[in-house]
Amino acid sequence: MIPLNELLNAMQKAKDFLFAQIEKGASKNQDEIAPNLQKKVSLQHFDSSRFQKNIHIYSHLDADGLSAAAIMAKMFTRENIGFQITILNQLESQYIATIAEEISKYNRFIVLTDFGSGQYEILKEKLKTTDFLILDHHKPEKIDNPPEINHINPYFYDIRGEDEISGAGICYLFSKIMNEKNQDLAALAIVGAIGDMQNNNDKSEFKGINQKILQEAMNDRKIILEKNIAISRTRPLIQSLIYSLPLEIEGLSGSYDGVVQFLNRINIQATDELNHSRTLIDLSEMEKKTLTNALIQYALVEKGISTDDIKKLVTTFYILTDFDPKISVSDAREMSSLLNACGRRGKQGVGIAALLGNAEALTDAMSEKKDYKKELSRAIQSAKKQIREYEYIRTVYDNTIDERIIGTICSILIHSDLQHDKPLIAFADSDNHFLKVSSRANRELLDKGLDLGIVMRKACQQLKIQNPAGGHPPAAGAKIKTAHLKDFIEKVNEFVKEQIG
Numbered sequence: 345m346i347p348l349n350e351l352l353n354a355m356q357k358a359k360d361f362l363f364a365q366i367e368k369g370a371s372k373n374q375d376e377i378a379p380n381l382q383k384k385v386s387l388q389h390f391d392s393s394r395f396q397k398n399i400h401i402y403s404h405l406d407a408d409g410l411s412a413a414a415i416m417a418k419m420f421t422r423e424n425i426g427f428q429i430t431i432l433n434q435l436e437s438q439y440i441a442t443i444a445e446e447i448s449k450y451n452r453f454i455v456l457t458d459f460g461s462g463q464y465e466i467l468k469e470k471l472k473t474t475d476f477l478i479l480d481h482h483k484p485e486k487i488d489n490p491p492e493i494n495h496i497n498p499y500f501y502d503i504r505g506e507d508e509i510s511g512a513g514i515c516y517l518f519s520k521i522m523n524e525k526n527q528d529l530a531a532l533a534i535v536g537a538i539g540d541m542q543n544n545n546d547k548s549e550f551k552g553i554n555q556k557i558l559q560e561a562m563n564d565r566k567i568i569l570e571k572n573i574a575i576s577r578t579r580p581l582i583q584s585l586i587y588s589l590p591l592e593i594e595g596l597s598g599s600y601d602g603v604v605q606f607l608n609r610i611n612i613q614a615t616d617e618l619n620h621s622r623t624l625i626d627l628s629e630m631e632k633k634t635l636t637n638a639l640i641q642y643a644l645v646e647k648g649i650s651t652d653d654i655k656k657l658v659t660t661f662y663i664l665t666d667f668d669p670k671i672s673v674s675d676a677r678e679m680s681s682l683l684n685a686c687g688r689r690g691k692q693g694v695g696i697a698a699l700l701g702n703a704e705a706l707t708d709a710m711s712e713k714k715d716y717k718k719e720l721s722r723a724i725q726s727a728k729k730q731i732r733e734y735e736y737i738r739t740v741y742d743n744t745i746d747e748r749i750i751g752t753i754c755s756i757l758i759h760s761d762l763q764h765d766k767p768l769i770a771f772a773d774s775d776n777h778f779l780k781v782s783s784r785a786n787r788e789l790l791d792k793g794l795d796l797g798i799v800m801r802k803a804c805q806q807l808k809i810q811n812p813a814g815g816h817p818p819a820a821g822a823k824i825k826t827a828h829l830k831d832f833i834e835k836v837n838e839f840v841k842e843q844i845g
């Protein structure tokens with residue numbers, strides 16, 4: 345059978361399993377909401393008319409996790425199944441313990457989205473199989489054949505969760521099995537995939553199941569593709585060209601006069617009749633073509649930029665037609681970064697509601713994003729001063745950085761002017777003398793065979809660290825006691841050496 349069909353078959357069984365669980369069993373304390381969890385956001389929809397159990401969705405804090413939660417929210421609402429959502433930075437042991445308590449006390453059924461596979465063993469130890477369902481795309485600890493009914497993951501079917509389908513994508517496929525109507529959520533799955541950088545290639549193209557999902561979104565005109573210069577679509581044209589070109593072009597980047605002269609030369613007005621700044625989306629199709637061609641010509645002929653780099657000047661925008669085209673988040677990439685900002689600033693509910701089209705939430709989310717940008721730029725400056733060199737890794741530990749943004753800081757730094765020869769391992773203070781660990785590697789290191797997911801897991805296993813660690817080859821994380829820091833760095837250095845030394 346083809347892998348996608350196998351995956352869908354498993355989902356069909358998982359759906360029946362879910363209904364079997366929530367339709368049976370007497371409920372206790374049905375109207376009570378589960379106990380407060382830290383960093384919790386609650387979006388509730390309780391209607392227990394037909395079902396004995398309410399559902400508690402736990403999802404991951406990033407843009408993919410929030411998109412996954414939004415899809416599930418819409419799906420359960422459509423089925424009239426009560427639910428509550430909690431967003432966690434990571435599914436740590438302490439949360440799993442609280443979940444176990446919640447199940448017995450409040451008779452909940454748990455759905456874990458965009459995480460869970462990396463914690464399957466501990467989940468199985470603490471909960472009954474019949475109490476939870478995992479819809480994840482992170483590489484499982486071990487690839488079971490056949491997998492258990494409550495564990496959906498593309499890797500069981502030879503489908504790469506790294507770039508062929510996201511957590512939101514898995515939830516989307518599941519939601520369509522629940523109800524064909526949910527096909528109108530395909531664009532949300534694309535927002536999630538972009539959040540996980542699954543189209544992170546020269547042409548920003550999707551592959552595998554992501555490509556099929558994109559096609560469905562396009563067939564329903566929920567997404568339209570727009571090839572255009574890779575600058576902001578909604579900032580004033582002059583500013584966009586000065587500040588947001590994807591590569592440095594001498595004479596334009598950073599130069600107001602240069603950009604103004606360039607636009608004059610090609611006869612494109614930077615303002616309209618009312619003297620309002622024009623943006624990329626205000627240009628006519630003809631003007632867009634002129635601008636793109638002139639820019640390529642200028643970079644290639646006058647500045648001698650290589651054809652490989654020139655390709656970066658043009659990109660595909662994925663336009664979300666449910667949003668006003670004049671606002672930045674009608675671009676799926678911007679939407680995903682909006683969600684990310686909301687997540688990292690603890691405003692997950694606002695992000696989910698914005699994605700689902702709530703206008704007030706959208707306004708709030710945009711203001712969160714501004715604050716988030718400020719917070720990031722301060723943190724990057726601060727982190728740069730704390731970088732330490734080891735033989736095979738670099739580390740950064742900055743106790744002024746929030747644990748929710750340390751992963752992002754680590755990602756930005758690994759793609760900054762740091763040398764490309766070592767992965768970066770970043771630490772931030774967490775509660776109760778724990779540290780949140782984030783690690784990132786660039787393409788060169790991956791090509792040499794580095795897998796940070798394995799490195800993190802092995803280091804934690806060796807130090808008998810209870811919290812499950814994990815992730816993908818280029819990005820992985822862990823949670824360790826502050827007291828373990830020195831030993832942990834030593835182990836990570838050793839395992840990176842083993843892989844690429």
Ligand code: C5P
Pocket residue numbers: 434459462482751752781782783811812813814815816819820821822823
């Ligand atoms: O937290 P951070 O952004 O650094 O995580 C990088 C990747 O590692 C994410 O995909 C995350 O889900 C995964 N991860 C994990 N287990 C952890 C920490 C992170 O699977 N304990």
Ligand code: ZN
Pocket residue numbers: 408409458481510511512540
């Ligand atoms: Zn994900």
